[in-house]
Amino acid sequence: MVRRLLSTLTMMALALGTWAQGFDNLPDPIEDVNKVVDNTPDSIAKALMSRPKPGSTRKGDNPVMFLVGNSTMRNGTLGNGNNGQWGWGYFFPKYFDAEKIAVENQALGGMSTRTFYTDLWPAIRTALKPGDWVVVSIGHNDNGEFFDQKRARAVIPGVDPDTCYVGFNQRTQKQDTVYSYGTYLRKYIREIRAKGANPVLMSLTPRNAYDEKTGKIVRKPQTEWAAYVAATEGVPFIDLNELSGKKLDSFSRWKVDYHFLGDKIHTSKFGAELNAYNAAFGIMQSRNPLLKPLQRMLKMPIPNKWIAKDRYTIAKDGSVKAKPVVFFTGDSTVKNADKDDDGMWGWASQAATIFDESKISLVNAGRAGRSTRSFIREGLWQQVYESLQPGDFVTIQFGHNDICPITDQKARGVIPGTKDTLHVYHMDNDTYEVVYSFGWYLKKMIDDTREKGATPILVSLTPRNEWPGGKIERRDDSYGKWYREVVEQTGVEFIDMHNISADFLDKKFSVKRLPEDKEKAKAKVEEIKKKAGDVYFKKDHTHASKAGAQMNAQSFAKGLRQNNSELAKYLKK
Helix, strand or coil, X not given: CEEEECCHXXXXXXXXXXXXCCCCCCCXXXXXXXXXXXXXXXXXXXXXXXXXCCCCCCCCCCCEEEEEECCCXXXXXXXXXXXXXXXXXXXXXXXXXXXXXXXXXCCCCCCCHHHHHHHHHHHHHHHCCCCCEEEEECCCCCCCCCCCCCCCCCCECCCCCCEEEXXXXXXXXXXXXXXXXXXXXXXHHHHHHHCCCEEEEECCCCCCCECCCCCCECCCHHHHHHHHHHHHHCCCEECHHHHHHHHHHCCCHHHHHHCECCCCCCECHHHHHHHHHHHHHHHHHCCCHHHHHHHCCECCCCCCCXXXXXXXXXXXXXXXXXXXXXXXXXXXXXXXXXXXXXXXXXXXXXXXXXXXXXXXXXXXXXXXXXXXXXXXXXXXXXXXXXXCCCCCEEEEECCCCCCCCCCCCCCCCCECCCXXXXXXXXXXXXXXXXXXXXXXXXHHHHHHHHHCCCEEEEECCCCXXXXXXXXCCCCCCCHHHHHHHHHHHHCCEEECHHHHHHHHHXXXXXXXXXXXXXXXXXXXXXXXXHHHHHXXXXXXXXXXXXXXXXXXXXXXXXXXXXXXXXXHHHECC
């Protein structure tokens, strides 16, 4: 056996003048060897209390799945996203039938395979019952010093069962032995099986780091070590590092970046949800017979897609022809009630008046009351994203609801501007959400569309029935400015419906000069507003009548022709 002894006297000498440091009384947040500041040490005791007592979520005789990991699985002191970072274990339970199995996220930030085993594992081991499951995915924190005062969490790289270090642990003020990464995994496996439970090993979540030779996300060496231990011990192995890494490889660098937050390791909500899905997907697709009982407890959702009318048609000769689809996204100005001739209409409801449906299919995916932020958060954008095929088109038109309160019940306000800025907000419903800028949300939808081989088209918001100075309101110094900044940043095609429709309305209703008398001027503005409203608006200054919707649709067609747009080929002659 290879044994590397570290002098106990030397280690004790290094510790002279220092106080013994208890696990629940760590110093301020520490930057580790990865240049990452862990957010948990500000209150380990508080974090421990926020985790469920092992086994406490068990329902009757149902099994429990215990998640063993670090901050990539459960982030922050409370694990509730209040620092903007999320661990994937928070979202993992939604993929399992709660009536069949309870999923307990027992992970804790800052833990290594070694410190989790010594400090947190005993309570879980005690709670284990026959038929339970334990998912072990840990290792991001396994480097550093072996016996330092602050962490003492490093392990020996590799899987050698005959390698260890012996020394004095300054953190625990005790003599300690450190084993290899593989040895700790074997300890978990052995003790899980001893309780009649089922171990599952998962590789680590990927980091935001690229291999210089391949240009792809770096695959971690712990993957090979965990896979080797799983194979030699006969344990199911899910390569989460590869599943999520492969997905990240298909994204733009910009998209990869926002799947992480604050550093190159910890994930945003986007990244955590990606990892949670891939962890569940890995279990679902595994052919390991040991996972069959767990697979029967899965509840994998079917991606919600739009069914495009007549996307595929069968010709007389039996051949299948495919038409492109144009998806219209936006708020109530894009899709409204769209049924009462005297009611409110969104302009995309009138898309058939400008497009030749024998050449292209139309899908109105707009939703009243939505902003860029709420459209994405509620999964409405994901439905469009999942539906896209190469050659499709997506119009992206938001703004009327974006500059609303950020933290209220509707949660649709965004940060004004187009910089890639963000802020963590404490919402009125006592949850936390990372909110981005108006331009950031637009850029996400543009980037997602291109990723699918489809063409994004940015559309400025419809004009409102407001007539300052006797001319229709132009919002070119806010939304118009932001749209153009996004166009400059992304090169996306842009249809300025706002000004095309405003030009049309100005020609019909505006006056060159208002009366000098203030009361007469005010009356004139009201007169103009009423005339325009009687024809092109309905009930308020924002929503269009059917005629107004048709007018905006014509503005869109005009913009396409002015751009010599690829989508213009599908317009009616």
